[in-house]
Amino acid sequence: MLDMGAINRGGVVYGFITTGYHWQMIRYQGGHFTQTNIFDVMFHSMREEEKKWLEDCSIVINAILSALVTGGS
Amino acid sequence: MLIPHKYEVSYSKVSRDEAEERLGFLLEEFEERAISVRQMLAEANPENSGLPENVLLVIIEKVYERILKYLVGEGIPADSTADFKEANINDLVYTIIAPVIAASSMKLGRKLRLRREKKITAVDGKYGGLEESVTVDLIGVGKTKFIFVIEAKRTTLTEAKI
Numbered sequence: 001m002l003d004m005g006a007i008n009r010g011g012v013v014y015g016f017i018t019t020g021y022h023w024q025m026i027r028y029q030g031g032h033f034t035q036t037n038i039f040d041v042m043f044h045s046m047r048e049e050e051k052k053w054l055e056d057c058s059i060v061i062n063a064i065l066s067a068l069v070t071g072g073s
Numbered sequence: 074m075l076i077p078h079k080y081e082v083s084y085s086k087v088s089r090d091e092a093e094e095r096l097g098f099l100l101e102e103f104e105e106r107a108i109s110v111r112q113m114l115a116e117a118n119p120e121n122s123g124l125p126e127n128v129l130l131v132i133i134e135k136v137y138e139r140i141l142k143y144l145v146g147e148g149i150p151a152d153s154t155a156d157f158k159e160a161n162i163n164d165l166v167y168t169i170i171a172p173v174i175a176a177s178s179m180k181l182g183r184k185l186r187l188r189r190e191k192k193i194t195a196v197d198g199k200y201g202g203l204e205e206s207v208t209v210d211l212i213g214v215g216k217t218k219f220i221f222v223i224e225a226k227r228t229t230l231t232e233a234k235i
Binding site for chain 2: 001002003004005006007008011012013014015016017018019020021022024025026027033034035036037038039041042044046047050053054058059060061062063064065066067068069070071072073
């Protein structure tokens with residue numbers, strides 16, 4: 001991410017790290033790294049509990065969208 | 074800016090000490106602090122995704138269905154399953170991000186592409202390596218911008234950061 005930021009000549013670059021189940025988002029901007037709390041994108045009973053998935057897990061989509069909108073600029 | 078094509082040291086061979094020296098902070102100290110995802114998204118500028126609410130809801134529903142299909146096809150990601158590999162995690166990454174990139178690319182006015190095993194080389198040519206999943210914005214000749222990188226690891230998130 002450090003080198004991506006340099007190649008971009010500044011701005012913001014995002015990183016996501018994941019074990020599949022658990023995710024974490026990292027921002028590199030202005031020479032500083034910031035990470036989020038760990039969040040989950042799934043759980044075993046998500047087929048039966050769509051509402052719970054929407055509440056707890058769908059934020060990964062907002063996170064990716066946010067990165068797509070503001071990353072690299 | 075001309076970026077060197079070759080690098081001297083691969084990211085995978087960089088020691089923790091060396092990484093900390095480049096970054097200018099201790100990874101252990103970095104691990105002690107985090108903010109909520111909502112906080113990070115609120116700090117992004119512009120704050121909203123630029124997509125109408127109904128478009129966003131369609132994407133969310135699509136990703137939900139795709140994760141369910143993934144779980145049937147490849148199983149729940151778990152350390153204890155010997156045959157569950159990083160390639161399986163990368164399938165999940167694609168499962169989640171593909172609809173988001175596809176639906177937003179044109180609407181955001183950016184030419185977004187997902188690159189796999191993308192070579193990154195530091196501007197001084199010292200360090201570099203291949204990154205599994207990198208999303209780029211194709212602005213023009215020699216003007217590709219890096220948007221985000223996704224690193225998958227079977228075991229722990231901390232391992233993925235190093």
